[in-house]
Amino acid sequence: MNITNEGLILACSAVGAGLAMIAGIGPGVGQGIAAGHGAAAVGRNPGAKSDVTSTMILGQAIAETTGLYGLVVALILLFANPLV
Numbered sequence: 001m002n003i004t005n006e007g008l009i010l011a012c013s014a015v016g017a018g019l020a021m022i023a024g025i026g027p028g029v030g031q032g033i034a035a036g037h038g039a040a041a042v043g044r045n046p047g048a049k050s051d052v053t054s055t056m057i058l059g060q061a062i063a064e065t066t067g068l069y070g071l072v073v074a075l076i077l078l079f080a081n082p083l084v
Contacts, residue, residue, distance in 0.1 A: 006029075014078065016073075016074075017073075017077040020071075020073040023067055023070025026067070027063070028067070
């Protein structure tokens, strides 16, 4: 069985894209925790709802960038493949 260099690079790129998508787990867990704590904070102090909500949304937007970077890396490895 002969494996060409291009085939090996494409296979390794597919594995790397899969590993890059694991980066989506962290933001999902982090955003869930942030939303839970935000809901608890509003439950304790309903008067601070706007402050808590704006801070929570800003934090979730920052956390989401990690998942988006992983997605961009995976798409580059799958479709733009700079290694071939």
